[in-house]
Amino acid sequence: MADETQIEEMLEYIWILEENDGKAVSSCIGDKFGEDIANTYITEMVEKQLINLSDREIAFTKAGKKRAEMIIRRHRIAERLLNDVLEMRGEEFERGACQFEHFVNEEIVASICTLLGHPEVCPHGNKIPQGECCLSAKKNLEPVISPLSLIKAGKKVKVVYISTKSHASLDRLTGIGVIPGLELTIHQKFPSMILQYGETQLALDNDIAKNVYVRIIQS
Amino acid sequence: MHEVKSKEIDPKVLDYRIALVGNPNVGKSVLFGLFTGKYVTVSNYPGTTVEVTRGMYSGSNDTIEVVDTPGSNSLISHSEDERVARDILLRDEEKRVIQIIDSKNIHRGLLITTQLAEMGLPVSIGLNMWDETLDRGMSIDSDKLQKILGVTLTKTIATQKYGIGALRNSINSVKIPKISIDYGRVIEEGIKEIETLLPENTTVRKRALAVMLLSYDEDLEETLEIDEQTLGQIHSIRDGVQKEYGHPLSYVIAKKRSDYVGKLLKGIVSYREHEEKAGAVLRNSFFLFFMPLFTFFVGYKVIDLLMFMFAGHMDTSGQVAWILRLAGGCVSVGIYSYYLFSREYGSGRKVTNILGTLTMHPVLAWPMLLVVLWCIYKIVGQFGAGDCVDFVESKIFGSSIEKSGGFDFKAFIPFTNIEYVFTHVNFQGINYYIGLFCQKFMSTDNFFFELFMGEEAGLIQVGVTYSIAIILPIVGFFFISFGLMEDSGYLPRLAVMLNRFFKIIGLNGKAVLPMVLGLGCDTMATMTTRILDTKKERVISTLLLALAVPCSAQLGVIAGILGSVSGTHLAIYFFVIFSQMLLVGYLSSKIIKGSSSDFLMEMPPFRRPKIGNILMKTYYRTKWFLREAVPLFVLGTFILFIITKLGILTYIQRAAEPVVKHFLGLPVETTQGFILGFLRRDYAVVSIFKALEKDAGSLEIDPNQLIVSLVVVTLFVPCLANFFVMIKERGSKTAFLMLAFILPFSFLVGGIVRYALQLLSI
Ligand SMILES: [Zn+2]
Ligand SMILES: [Zn+2]
Ligand SMILES: [Zn+2]
DSSP: OHHHHHHHHHHHHHHHHHHHHSEEHHHHHHHOOOOOHHHHHHHHHHTTTTEEEETTTTEOOHHHHHHHHHHHHHHHHHIIIIIIIOOHHHOOOOOHHHHHHHOOOOHHHHHHHHTTTTTOOTTTBBBBOOOOOHHHHHHSSSSEEEEGSSOOOOOOOEEEOOSOOOOOHHHHHTTTTEEEETTEEEOOOOOEEEEEEEEEEEEEEEHHHEEEEEEEEOO | OOOOOOOOTTTTTOSSSEEEEEESSSSHHHHHHHHHHEEEEEEEESSSOEEEEEEEEEEEEOEEEEEEEOOOSSSSSHHHHHHHHHHHHHHOOEEEEEEEEGGGHHHHHHHHHHHHHHHHEEEEEEOOOOOHHTTTTEEEHHHHHHHTTOOEEEEHHHHHHHHBBHHHHHHOBBBOOOOOOOHHHHHHHHHHHHHHHHOOOOSSSSSHHHHHHHHOOOOHHHHTOOOOHHHHHHHHHHHHHHHOSSSSSHHHHHHHHHHHHHHHHTTTTTEEOOOOOHHHHHHHHHHHIIHHHHHHHHHHHHHHHHHHTTTSSTTSSSSHHHHHHHHHHHHHHHHHHHIIIIIIIITOHHHHHHHHHHHTTTTTTTHHHHHHHHHIIIIIIIIIIIIIIIIIIIIIOOOOOSSOEEEEEEOOOSSSSOOOEEEEEOOOOOOHHHHHHHHSSTTTTTTTHHHHHHHTTIIIIIIIHHIIIIIHHHHHHHHHHHHHHHHHHHHHHHHHHEEEEEEHHOGGGHHHHHHHHHHOOOHHHHHHGGGSSHHHHHHHHHHHHHOOOOOOHHHHHHHHHHHHOHHHHHHHHHHHHHHHHHHHHHHHHHHHOOOOOOOEEEEEOOOOOHHHHHHHHHHHHHHHHHHHHHHHHHHHHHHHHHHHTHHHHHHHHHHHHHHIIIIEEEEEETTHHHHTTTTHHHHHHHHHHHHHHHHTSSSSSOOOHHHHHHHHHHHSSSHHHHHHHHHHHHHHHHHHHHHHHHHHHHHHHHHHHHHHHHTOOO
């Protein structure tokens, strides 16, 4: 079982390398896990047909990609849970997410995902791969939590979290009081979106509204 | 009031300084005006484009200077404005702070108070706009809050001068607010570590600086002049703290602050269940009289403008046309009334709130917008730029050689043709008298007479007269309409309406301010592009102002001339100009490097504007404009004088001949108009019109020729004064690049329009 955990950690790391740099090179794996361990496991993963190795560049096989996607999804869903609901921070948060991904099964992940409203990004702003639950939710009914930009005018919503990709507009939002927990009404959406909260009316771009995730509390 | 462009006052002479601090739009500038009497200086904060107003505190035995800091939502800098506000507070001097809070947005105001407390600055707080707070059924237990904070709170209504005396007195009892926020163990440790790295004698408490540094305030690192090595240590401390959090530290800190203020305000702010209903008389007259009347006019005018466009194809003064107009008015009353009675009549909302919603309505706001623009055009373009300019130019200033003939002081009786002449004023024009005086010493063909009083490019006859006689009425009337839009809250609503359009051309709704100002005067508008957030946006808006926004001096004359062509031609003209603005804006937003900012703007409530405040603002702005622009206009005239004297004008004219004659299909004489237009845009239109008239002889002017030349003139390089401002604001490299683009481009588009009109056989 220990082997499997190690393999999962490596698949996860390869995914992140691909996500950030567009490709994964085996030497990077060596840097992170140590040359010997890396070599052993890369060989093992090639044998298990999870990855292909050509000229030191690692590429997922179909099966490998699927497995990695699942782990990443678990990890990031866990991050959302720990961050938003349990409000864990720092080391506790990082360790928690990493342990979490290795023991929960897909069913539990799906129910947590639904509970959180099928989030699309993790607290670091990285994309969470979608699961079955997310896809069917999109087809059938409105997600519980969705970006502000997708919500119709006239609804009352509560801010759940704000994606933190760009510091500048995030700071501007907090400066005028838009923070998680705030209840606001969408006054109108055209020609520009107008939010109403307290005595403030705020006009904002869709580009900003896309990053504010809310839960509808009253239609 | 006097204005002195003095150097900064020596701090040793001062007893202390007062810094006015507050969020944007809290009425700071009005209070500033009430605190200071004479001797106000407006100057750029060193090294920035942000203007800072200073003045002496009036009515005190001490020598106190008041500094109005730019409105900011945080003292951690995200914009140049916020940086300037913060840097003023960091300066090494004895200072006291008066913080102005919009009391209906007290939560946001107190966020700044927490930062002032952290800095250890003595503060007194003015809770401004107290009337609006009461109107909204909000109540603030200010006594309790005063006890908690330990500083004086004064309720004020700046626009009515209520509470000003008390706020003034409170400057003698400023205290450091009793606020201390616990940011949590990890951040607190980070703060302590950074504090030890900071230099010994900081002007404010080190804790505040440490918090700012943890919040990624890179401007502060610059301001504090921290050395590389220490900076490295600070960054590694910050990164260490950051590791413990899932969100950026700036956000975590802001959230803690916000939570703190939220807790503080529990039990202090409360709301009544319902808004107070407005008086029944006012309310009913709004629904039953004012709005039907206004919306009738809206519908009527929209049909009228539409018909003007098709004037070539139908009789606009016939019976059918009148019935159509009246029908338009009635339909409009029907639609608006249906909306108002079904949605708002029973809601009990205040009339100004209803108007505030209506002016942003996805559908209903557009016709109103059209009519507002039309009214501004009438006031500024026709009355200001037409009648008033004519009068001031020909009667007040006149010519240095000819008598103006004086004018009548008369009154019209409305709706009749009767006018009553009180008296004839036998005043021949300022320039005439100056010319007469000069002729005592020299003949009219003396070099110096021509330099100052010459008809073609005399510094006084043309330069000063132009900048004052032509610009003053236009700018004055424009600032009045602008002030009305600003104070009523219509301007930000315009930004909401037009944001999507501005997005296409790489700007956002905020750019509505310089663009609308451009319709008044492009020179002035170019100066205000500073308010845009990024460099890219400033460059694009400067370019578009120079290229495609006709100023009111031009609009007035264009409208006069276009009166002689059909509405179809007018529509073509506007279509061409507008499409070029879109095209160039879109392309430059793709080509120019850098980032655009997102639109995020707080909507102030719709209010009834106070005429006194608007006139005051108009006075200050006009004065500012004259000070900035008159020298530029005089300089421009001087350059033209040299060009004419050296005969360069004829040379350019000859060089441009092939393009003008063969490509644009215009008579050669129009070239002079294009060149002169560089000095004064309206002059170009007039001289081109005259050239075309001469060319046509007894026949009517070919409207296609007119459209082609108007398109070229509008797109053509803006006036010289505008070009100088472009250099001043954007640097000479960018300005000359724009010039190099606009010159051939305007001729190219003119040529294309010519051939397109021929092809379509219009
Ligand atoms: Zn992991
Ligand atoms: Zn993450
Ligand atoms: Zn899901």
